[in-house]
Amino acid sequence: MKEKILDDIKNRRTKVAVIGLGYVGLPLAVEFARSGFPVIGIEIDERKAVAINEGKSYVEDITDEELLEVVKKGLLRATTDYSEVRNADAIIITVPTPLSKTRDPDLSYIMSAIESIKPHLKKGHIIVLESTTYPGTTDEVVKPELEETGFKVGKDIFLAFSPERINPGDKKWKFKNTPKVLGGVDPLSTEIAAALYNEVLEHLHVVSSARVAETAKLLENTFRAINIALVNELAIMCNLLGIDVWEVIDAAATKPFGFMKFTPGPGIGGHCIPIDPLYLSWKLKTLNYNARMIEVASEINTNMPRYVVTRIQDILNDMEKSIKGSRILVVGVAYKRDVSDTRESPALDVMALLEEKGAVVEYHDPLVPSVSIGERFYSSVNLNPESIAKYDLVVITTDHSSIDWDMLREYAKVIFDTKNVYKNPSRNVIKL
Ligand SMILES: NC(=O)c1ccc[n+]([C@@H]2O[C@H](COP(=O)([O-])OP(=O)(O)OC[C@H]3O[C@@H](n4cnc5c(N)ncnc54)[C@H](O)[C@@H]3O)[C@@H](O)[C@H]2O)c1
Incomplete structure (x- = not known):
């Protein structure tokens, strides 16, 4: 045969x-x-x-x-x-x-x-x-x-x-x-x-064996989840220290060996990175072993949308505004650049948390015409100088290459940039 x-x-x-x-x-x-x-x-x-x-x-x-x-x-x-x-x-x-x-x-x-x-x-x-x-x-x-x-x-x-x-x-x-x-x-x-x-x-x-192949895949994605968690926590620490986390990462990335660049963001999404490591830790639990690195990384990454909302609260506070009643535009709801997939997207968690606190939330995503969060249905709004100017705050959660970033910066009152879209300092951009 x-x-x-x-x-x-x-x-x-x-x-x-x-x-x-x-x-x-x-x-x-x-x-x-x-x-x-x-x-x-x-x-x-x-x-x-x-x-x-x-x-x-x-x-x-x-x-x-x-x-x-x-x-x-x-x-x-x-x-x-x-x-x-x-x-x-x-x-x-x-x-x-x-x-x-x-x-x-x-x-x-x-x-x-x-x-x-x-x-x-x-x-x-x-x-x-x-x-x-x-x-x-x-x-x-x-x-x-x-x-x-x-x-x-x-x-x-x-x-x-x-x-x-x-x-x-x-x-x-x-x-x-x-x-x-x-x-x-x-x-x-x-x-x-x-x-x-x-x-x-x-x-x-x-x-x-099949087991080695199964575990290799989980190592690949766990490696990403843990390294992303590390830089996400670094972003939180750098904010407390008053240091630009992006500049720190770019500096470290000049090392030609022994370092791999990962960047922070509003959390992790998609069908793989937030989920796969938990398949490994679950299996280990059946053997009475607690996969600590995975648990900690998952906790840090899952909490990033909450952290983003805390930062939004602080930014609005400095503008003598509260989240309640503020008009907030979330830019990018797909879980990563240039895809339309919104599964597990942290942008959706950010939107839900802002809604919960009474913000008036809208979103723009050229690749996602509409999205549902629980019972709420949203349609992507168009970006033009008038529409941008009406928001108290714009939050960048996904950096699709087709978005007109220059127009956004020119007309937005304040931008909270969680993806380092604006590499150069700017009067109205606050970075993660
Ligand atoms: N999306 C990725 O980037 C990616 C990368 C690597 C590995 N994976 C893994 O690959 C697997 C599939 O992921 P995906 O992103 O393609 O999912 P998906 O949801 O895009 O596709 C799965 C498809 O299977 C269909 N389906 C569900 N049950 C079925 C059944 N009983 N019979 C026939 N069709 C059925 C669904 O309708 C859907 O079209 C997952 O285990 C995922 O973790 C995904």
């Missing part, structure tokens, strides 16, 4: 099913299709499946032209019908892994995908989980579920974990040229899954 599977991969006879076509799944499906593999996307949201078949991309990293090219060639098609799994040879799972209300790992999307795959499993299927998760998920949770069908992993079907490293909005590092890690639950699964990915990627780094 192994020779046939490897030969099918080499000769592009392997049909790939990608489950969950979001920020990760769609670029991955397009790349497999571009490399000549017939791809079927399975997506529970019917509107997304229809959009893909019409060549309309809803993910910034994929243009309509790129999508249309593979759809027209018949290499990519999307459906909501799981029975199509039976016609596929490889199944790649890229569904969400959020946190539950109690901030514990929520594997319900993975479990639901596995449940839907099970009735259609066949001998020789290659299954790769890409959703970020805690160490042991592939071995301890996914494998036994799949084996309930009677198929043995490593003998009848093959199972591996390969974490996604997609960086939405990144023009240089795409799915194909970003090195990727992969580890199977047994040597044969590793070999077969690696053969498939090696056909599509420029560099695959194979590790000895």
